Amino acid sequence: MTDNNFEPTIIGFTCNWCSYRAADLAGTARMKYAPNVRLIRMMCSGRLDPTFVLRALSGGADGVMITGCHPGECHYIEQNYKALRRFHLLRRVLAGLGIEPERVKLVWASAAEGAKFAAETTAFVEEIRKLGPLGWGKGEEKDEGGRIKDEDSSFITHPSSFGEEVSA
Amino acid sequence: MTEKIGVYVCHCGTNIAGTVDVKGVAEWAAEHLKHRGVVIGREYKFMCSSLGQELVENDIKELGLTRVIVAACSPHLHEKTFRTACKNAGLNPYLCEMVSIREQVSWVHTDKVAATEKSKAVISGGVERVLHNEALEPIRVPIHADTLVVGGGIAGIQAALEIADAGYHVCLVEREPSIGGHMAQFDKTFPTLDCAACILTPKMVEIGSHPNITLLTWSEVEKVDGFVGNFTATIRKKASYVNTDSCTGCGICWEKCPKKVVDDVFEAGLGVRKAIYRPFAQAVPKYPVMDVENCTYFKNGKCKACQLFCPTEPNSINFEQKDEILEVQAGNIILATGYDLFDTTRIPQYGYGKLPNVFTSIEFERMCNAAGPTEGKVVLRDMKTTPKSVVVVHCVGSRDENYNKYCSSICCMQSLKFAHLVMERTGAEVYNCYIDIRTPAKDYEEFYKRVLEEGGHFIRGKVAEITDAARLPEEEGKLIVQVEDTLIGKQRRIPVDMVILSAGIEPRQDAKEVGKLFGIACGASGWYTEKHPKLDPVATMTEGIYIAGCVQGPKDIPASVAQGAAAAARVLGKIQQGVIALEPIKASINETQCSGCRICNGLCPFNAISFIEDDKVSSINPALCQGCGTCVAACPAGAISGTGFSDAQIIAQIDGLLLRNLEEARV
Numbered sequence: 001m002t003d004n005n006f007e008p009t010i011i012g013f014t015c016n017w018c019s020y021r022a023a024d025l026a027g028t029a030r031m032k033y034a035p036n037v038r039l040i041r042m043m044c045s046g047r048l049d050p051t052f053v054l055r056a057l058s059g060g061a062d063g064v065m066i067t068g069c070h071p072g073e074c075h076y077i078e079q080n081y082k083a084l085r086r087f088h089l090l091r092r093v094l095a096g097l098g099i100e101p102e103r104v105k106l107v108w109a110s111a112a113e114g115a116k117f118a119a120e121t122t123a124f125v126e127e128i129r130k131l132g133p134l135g136w137g138k139g140e141e142k143d144e145g146g147r148i149k150d151e152d153s154s155f156i157t158h159p160s161s162f163g164e165e166v167s168a
Numbered sequence: 169m170t171e172k173i174g175v176y177v178c179h180c181g182t183n184i185a186g187t188v189d190v191k192g193v194a195e196w197a198a199e200h201l202k203h204r205g206v207v208i209g210r211e212y213k214f215m216c217s218s219l220g221q222e223l224v225e226n227d228i229k230e231l232g233l234t235r236v237i238v239a240a241c242s243p244h245l246h247e248k249t250f251r252t253a254c255k256n257a258g259l260n261p262y263l264c265e266m267v268s269i270r271e272q273v274s275w276v277h278t279d280k281v282a283a284t285e286k287s288k289a290v291i292s293g294g295v296e297r298v299l300h301n302e303a304l305e306p307i308r309v310p311i312h313a314d315t316l317v318v319g320g321g322i323a324g325i326q327a328a329l330e331i332a333d334a335g336y337h338v339c340l341v342e343r344e345p346s347i348g349g350h351m352a353q354f355d356k357t358f359p360t361l362d363c364a365a366c367i368l369t370p371k372m373v374e375i376g377s378h379p380n381i382t383l384l385t386w387s388e389v390e391k392v393d394g395f396v397g398n399f400t401a402t403i404r405k406k407a408s409y410v411n412t413d414s415c416t417g418c419g420i421c422w423e424k425c426p427k428k429v430v431d432d433v434f435e436a437g438l439g440v441r442k443a444i445y446r447p448f449a450q451a452v453p454k455y456p457v458m459d460v461e462n463c464t465y466f467k468n469g470k471c472k473a474c475q476l477f478c479p480t481e482p483n484s485i486n487f488e489q490k491d492e493i494l495e496v497q498a499g500n501i502i503l504a505t506g507y508d509l510f511d512t513t514r515i516p517q518y519g520y521g522k523l524p525n526v527f528t529s530i531e532f533e534r535m536c537n538a539a540g541p542t543e544g545k546v547v548l549r550d551m552k553t554t555p556k557s558v559v560v561v562h563c564v565g566s567r568d569e570n571y572n573k574y575c576s577s578i579c580c581m582q583s584l585k586f587a588h589l590v591m592e593r594t595g596a597e598v599y600n601c602y603i604d605i606r607t608p609a610k611d612y613e614e615f616y617k618r619v620l621e622e623g624g625h626f627i628r629g630k631v632a633e634i635t636d637a638a639r640l641p642e643e644e645g646k647l648i649v650q651v652e653d654t655l656i657g658k659q660r661r662i663p664v665d666m667v668i669l670s671a672g673i674e675p676r677q678d679a680k681e682v683g684k685l686f687g688i689a690c691g692a693s694g695w696y697t698e699k700h701p702k703l704d705p706v707a708t709m710t711e712g713i714y715i716a717g718c719v720q721g722p723k724d725i726p727a728s729v730a731q732g733a734a735a736a737a738r739v740l741g742k743i744q745q746g747v748i749a750l751e752p753i754k755a756s757i758n759e760t761q762c763s764g765c766r767i768c769n770g771l772c773p774f775n776a777i778s779f780i781e782d783d784k785v786s787s788i789n790p791a792l793c794q795g796c797g798t799c800v801a802a803c804p805a806g807a808i809s810g811t812g813f814s815d816a817q818i819i820a821q822i823d824g825l826l827l828r829n830l831e832e833a834r835v
Contacts, residue, residue, distance in 0.1 A: 011826070017709055023271065027270060027275035027276050028275070030275050030276070032276055033276055033277075035273070035277040035279060035282040035285075035286050038286065040825065042797060043795055043796050044796035044798060046771075046797065047798060047800060047810070047818075049800070049801035049818075052818055056822045056826070060828065061826060072689075072690075075709050077684055079771075079773065082798050082801075082802070110692060
């Protein structure tokens with residue numbers, strides 16, 4: 001796909017201790033990077049439920065960046081390894097669904113690596129730009145509460161995601 | 169929608185307003201997120217000022233806000249400020265969220281339109297997320313008044329004494345048979361040239377006799393359980409085969425011991441000790457330890473000379489002694505485990521280990537020490553010839569892409585000290601080969617001047633090679649130091665009798681494993697990561713664990729002492745509070761939903777999850793849970809929820825960031 005005006009939308013997951021701080025440091029040092037990434041802060045990359053990624057892709061994101069502390073430097077000792085495992089599994093699942101696995105990227109960035117965070121972000125935006133828009137999750141219907149009715153994306157709604165849906 | 173959300177967008181002077189249309193963003197939020205509960209969108213020059221905070225407080229009171237979004241700098245800077253403001257106005261602080269439009273938008277983007285659009289999306293994400301926030305209460309835990317200090321070098325000693333003097337109990341754990349650390353090995357300390365032992369040993373004695381200090385030498389921490397306020401450390405006290413209740417430290421045992429061993433640790437391989445030994449005369453505690461690997465009795469089953477000659481009643485030598493496992497309770501832990509010296513054999517072209525008269529810095533320190541192997545005489549490896557010329561090589565293993573990129577910070581001053589001592593004791597010509605001379609602390613530059621005036625030669629250049637291959641007659645039998653003098657732009661070959669390698673310092677070899685034990689991380693160079701490099705240098709990301717001295721990064725004695733005292737002050741502050749409020753970010757299991765699959769059990773690195781056999785469900789101990797959320801993400805039944813970062817919050821934020829909440833309004 002070659003759409004010159006295509007600006008990718010990317011959701012980035014960061015951990016509270018390393019990669020979010022790397023993003024902060026990139027800011028403090030005024031390093032410029034592409035404005036296409038919107039970040040979500042979690043305590044740890046181990047918190048990343050793969051369904052979050054699918055939710056983002058189905059909701060209009062063209063790519064997802066998962067970031068965390070370097071292996072061996074996790075604030076929670078080794079939970080980023082769990083993120084790594086899920087990342088590899090997730091890419092297989094995406095390939096199975098017919099989505100380019102390259103739309104999901106894993107980046108390790110320590111709190112001192114603002115420059116790396118900025119550079120990886122810009123590079124990823126360009127990679128996604130080349131892949132073109134994903135266009136997943138377009139045109140679904142909504143129920144009265146504004147929630148997506150589309151059956152295709154129901155599998156990415158975790159049973160516990162919405163308190164009211166959980167039967168006590 | 170019953171929630172009333174206030175959105176506050178900060179200009180931060182021009183820091184944000186210079187790139188983001190702040191007014192437009194605030195108006196957009198009020199208009200386009202109205203259907204999501206936003207009742208007010210305001211902008212203000214400096215939200216963190218007291219007037220900015222009052223805006224939030226007044227709106228909470230007057231408009232009855234139930235949620236607050238502040239779009240400003242990083243939550244790591246001001247989340248506490250705004251949460252406190254909300255609390256002051258009667259709103260639960262956890263119903264306030266910050267989104268960063270400075271560090272993550274205005275400072276990193278130049279396109280004003282794109283930055284403004286991104287700010288809107290980020291605020292939209294925050295609004296959706298905060299709708300799912302729950303009112304939380306911080307968890308209050310009592311602080312155990314005892315402190316565990318690990319490492320008995322000068323930093324650990326200082327920390328332990330400060331806390332003990334303030335009236336609280338300290339357990340000081342040291343791996344070696346005596347406290348004192350590297351400083352005990354030194355002869356003089358720069359720049360004052362105080363005798364290291366003269367200033368250190370009084371502190372060591374104080375540790376040994378302090379009523380508030382339990383000293384565990386020849387001991388190592390094997391396990392740490394618990395959390396801030398309530399740690400339990402499992403400590404292995406290695407068998408010393410000496411009964412310290414009856415031993416008087418008289419020294420007859422090591423006098424009579426027939427087995428001589430090269431002392432690689434304290435004497436840096438230059439001296440010998442016995443198989444039963446006390447590392448140095450002023451050691452604290454005074455009791456010897458047995459080196460089982462070298463003891464004749466342990467090897468051959470015969471000897472026992474030490475036991476035979478021990479004059480105490482009852483006999484203090486006990487060959488049956490076993491390692492003891494102790495459990496120590498502590499509210500806070502200070503890690504001061506120090507550094508390792510750079511192994512100079514890693515630079516083969518410097519010839520250490522092959523060329524006998526190439527010495528390491530620590531060897532030279534021992535040689536200068538009056539209590540050392542040469543009784544303070546500076547001599548060559550033959551232990552008798554006085555050198556007539558000496559080269560001191562700076563930055564060995566430091567500031568070098570091949571080894572360590574960082575500056576070890578102590579080597580310049582250490583090398584200057586060596587130059588001074590060589591000149592003072594031998595009258596030899598001394599050449600310092602340096603990259604840069606770095607003497608930034610009090611009285612350091614003056615010391616450099618002094619060495620210059622004393623006649624030390626300085627050559628600006630990194631030494632390429634040290635060899636004994638002579639090319640000229642005057643090089644015969646000498647060590648030739650090949651160096652480019654970058655100030656005159658010429659290669660030089662300096663023939664000398666002795667070379668001292670001013671080795672840099674490195675993180676302990678086991679720093680990573682030890683860090684794991686205590687739940688703290690190492691940075692890229694291997695030093696432990698402090699909470700903030702400037703504003704919080706002795707705290708770590710793990711509550712209740714503090715670092716002091718070279719574990720945090722290379723530093724000299726004054727800086728290590730300052731950090732030891734600083735860590736102690738932080739710990740004392742915690743002890744005085746009595747209780748500590750912890751972030752209520754924890755995972756919990758809904759037992760009615762748990763299928764008992766136990767997938768989560770193996771995921772927790774803090775052993776917080778256990779399986780209850782009777783009910784066939786898993787359960788989380790909130791005291792041990794650190795809130796990483798890995799189990800929440802893994803539970804196939806969705807039975808685990810994480811406060812503060814719940815699935816509902818994160819999914820809502822994803823949708824909000826993608827502006828899906830607007831689609832309805834657009835139609």
